[in-house]
Amino acid sequence: MLVLILGLILFLGIHSISIVAEPLRDRAVAISDMGWKLAYIAISVLGLWLIVSGYAAARLDPQLIYVSPGWMRHLAALLLLPVFVFALAPYFPGRIQRVLGHPQLVAVKLWALSHLLVNGTLADLILFGSFLAWAVIDRISLKKRKARSLSTVPESWINDVVLVVAGLALYGVTVLWAHKWLIGVAPFS
Known part of the structure; x- marks a missing residue:
C-alpha cells in the first residue's frame, strides 16, 4: 500500500x-x-x-471496506460513457469544451466516482478517492488562476462530432478489451 x-x-x-x-x-x-x-x-x-x-x-x-449492490455497475458504466469524450475535449475545442469549462477535470471526477461506486477495497478508496479529491480541489483552484492555452485545432462544431465518435469508440475498446488487458478485470463479466 x-x-x-x-x-x-x-x-x-x-x-x-x-x-x-x-x-x-x-x-x-x-x-x-x-x-x-x-x-x-x-x-x-x-x-x-x-x-x-x-x-x-x-x-x-484486498482489505474490503464495502460491497456495492449489483445494479451499481450499470450506473458506473453510464457515468463512464462521456469520460473519454471529456478527456479529449480540451484538444478539440467546441461546444463541449465551452459548456464544461474544464472537461478533463470533469472526466477525472466521473472516472473516479464511478470506480468508487463499484470498488470497495481500501486500495480503491485510496486510489480513486485521491483522484476525485484532487480533481475537485484543482477545479476550485482554477477559479483563482489564469487559464493557460493549449495547442489545439481551431474551434468548430465538427470537433464535437469527432469527440463523441472518438470518445465512444475508445469507451467501447476499453470495456470490451483494453480494461481486461491492462487491469485484469472485464467490466461487463
Whole structure:
C-alpha cells in the first residue's frame, strides 16, 4: 500500500504544483520550459508506475471496506460513457469544451466516482478517492488562476462530432478489451 501512496504523492503532487505553488512553477518554466516539461513528465511517469505497481500489489491482498449492490455497475458504466469524450475535449475545442469549462477535470471526477461506486477495497478508496479529491480541489483552484492555452485545432462544431465518435469508440475498446488487458478485470463479466 505504501508504494501506491508514494505513487499518488508523486503523480498528484506534480499535477498540483499550479494549485499550491504557481509562482514556483512559473519560475521553473521561465528558467527552462523544456527542463520543466521533462521533469514534469519524469515525475508523472514514475508516479504512475508506482501507482500501477502499488495498486496491483494491493489487489493481491484486498482489505474490503464495502460491497456495492449489483445494479451499481450499470450506473458506473453510464457515468463512464462521456469520460473519454471529456478527456479529449480540451484538444478539440467546441461546444463541449465551452459548456464544461474544464472537461478533463470533469472526466477525472466521473472516472473516479464511478470506480468508487463499484470498488470497495481500501486500495480503491485510496486510489480513486485521491483522484476525485484532487480533481475537485484543482477545479476550485482554477477559479483563482489564469487559464493557460493549449495547442489545439481551431474551434468548430465538427470537433464535437469527432469527440463523441472518438470518445465512444475508445469507451467501447476499453470495456470490451483494453480494461481486461491492462487491469485484469472485464467490466461487463
